Amino acid sequence: MTEWIVFAFLILGAVFNLMGLLGVLIFPDPYTRLQASSTCSTTSVMSVFIAAMIDSGISAVTGKILVITLFFFISSPVSAHIIALYAWKNEIIPWRRKGGQE
């Protein structure tokens, strides 16, 4: 039973990663590409971490993975934010859908 949950989370991680990369190729401007890549990096890596935590059960290794997850919770958004802030400070105008609501 545990193995199947681990499998499910790993496959979920792979799917999110693939879709994030697809989004980076499809989307039109830096901000939306950053959205896609941050989705890929957060959710897929988190799925892999959860799979690893379930696989190792209750032990010291789980605690270490938990600490790594917490670091990831802090570091990943900060890197995405820094890139977005740089683009915003350089006055790159965000892409907007034509005919959208004003």
Add this chain to the structure above:
Amino acid sequence: MNLAVKWKITRIMLTSVYLFAGWMLFTGSLNPFSMVMGLFFSILTALLTYSLFIDEKEAERRGLVFNIHILVFYLLFLLFKMYASSFAVLYNVIRGNINPRVVHFRTRLKSDIARVILTNSITLTPGTITLSLDDDHLIVHWLEAKTTHSRYAGELIKGKMEKILKRIFV
């Protein structure tokens, strides 16, 4: 002993307590030698770097010692929200139907660390990225914008996260 010295000692002690908790989490052993080593080095590191960890002006009532049990709940809630909005972004990527807008709104949180956690959570949730945080004014890039009205957009993006954070950092 005046107030500044007292606050300095409190900062050093808080920093060393946090560092020691981190040490215990990493080593995971109750061996007395390792514990004494950890205590010594956390106090040494705290003496050197307390002014970087805790700013001198950062003296809110609940800014540094907060409600940990609600924080654990908050992390679980964030995980759930991350997966939920991640599926929404997945759907948008497949359909190629996006409506990105930049929205501005304000936050009601007072302490600096609570604001930083709110900003981080907004960026961590797929579909929204914080472009800038200036005092209490946030600029957010939203992938699937439903509205550009400041107040409604703020309610949709931060909504429940802000309410829980308000209870953590009272």
